[in-house]
Amino acid sequence: MTWTPPRYPLLIVISGPAGVGKDSVLRRMKELGYPFHFVVTATDRPPRPGEVHGVDYFFLSTEEFLRLEREGELLEHAVVYGEHKGVPKQQVRDAFASGKDVIMRVDVQGAATIRRLAPEAVLIFLTAESKDELVRRLKGRGTETPEQLAERVGKIEWEMSRMQEFDYVVVNREGELDRTVAQIAAIVEAEHCRVHPRRVQL
Amino acid sequence: MTWTPPRYPLLIVISGPAGVGKDSVLRRMKELGYPFHFVVTATDRPPRPGEVHGVDYFFLSTEEFLRLEREGELLEHAVVYGEHKGVPKQQVRDAFASGKDVIMRVDVQGAATIRRLAPEAVLIFLTAESKDELVRRLKGRGTETPEQLAERVGKIEWEMSRMQEFDYVVVNREGELDRTVAQIAAIVEAEHCRVHPRRVQL
16 A cells, blocks of 8 residues: 655756746756756857856767767767767766656757657747747847847747657746746646656656 | 747646645635636525625525536536535636636545546646654544545545546645645646647536
8 A cells, every 4th residue: 555655856847938037047957956866058169158067068078978979878969069068868867766856958959859859758839928038038138140140030930830749848937937947846846746756767 | 820829728727535635725825816716606505694695605506506507507417415515617717717727626536537628738747755643643634534534544545546536646745735736826827828828618
């Protein structure tokens, strides 16, 4: 007779269109001390001044990176401006072994890959109030060239159309970051109460 | 293009074995001002001194009660010690029309009925740390005759075995009522974030 149900660590994936605030949400959750393992991405680009291995990124040689990719040891990977980026599975396994939920951000395309490799992941789609608001945020952060900006705006409709493949949607309203974070925390708490829990196997 | 997903009111059903604390949980949620409609049960027994129609119960004549039952207008009903008790559907429809989530308690048998009549209801199973703890609570409340107590204890194993048919399970630990309430609130919040929301139709 089961009295208290088993507790399996979760893989929580935060995705959504460019500019919606994925990084801000994760940064805020870290600040607030949520007891998750926050995924560190691996890359083959050299560290910039001040960047710490294992904190900002795992800095690998291109050869090491390609070996992980070849061996199916990456949960998600992409080539961004000629640099490799990806999430080593071992990191997630290690966090699971210590009982920790794992949380990561990924673009909408990458979320589809994770769904395929880890069907039991909890996929959360972040959205904004409107397309106008999203474009405003993208322009506001000023990190893109006009060409990159145009490319990202051009992808918004397609990205929004993928929402249906996610488990949850959270509206990250302007100025309400803590509300967004609380909703994500509620989703994690509820998932741990499921009678038929998700169990990710990597 | 959907930006912010539709919000449908939920039917939240709190169930679990006798003595687990269903009434205490709902009472505490009321005290804390959760914006739910708390279901009022209909009965054909006469009001006791101080009981208010529409607050403690809806007091109906046996004839009125049986008419609702006959017309399929009860979400759940039972005969308890020769008195009829049941939940009128119209009350739930009215609360839904005003946009409110509806929350109710029901025994484990009744939860199965609700699952059949409203498959999209959110079914939450309350449990305790152990069977011993549950028996201790049942004895402690002192509201049952020894025969009733024996009957309730005898049903615990069967009630626990129905957990698998619920959506969520929450452990109502001794002295941690507010933690239980917060978990239920998290479940409700998460359910409102589902990309494919539940939509109860009565």
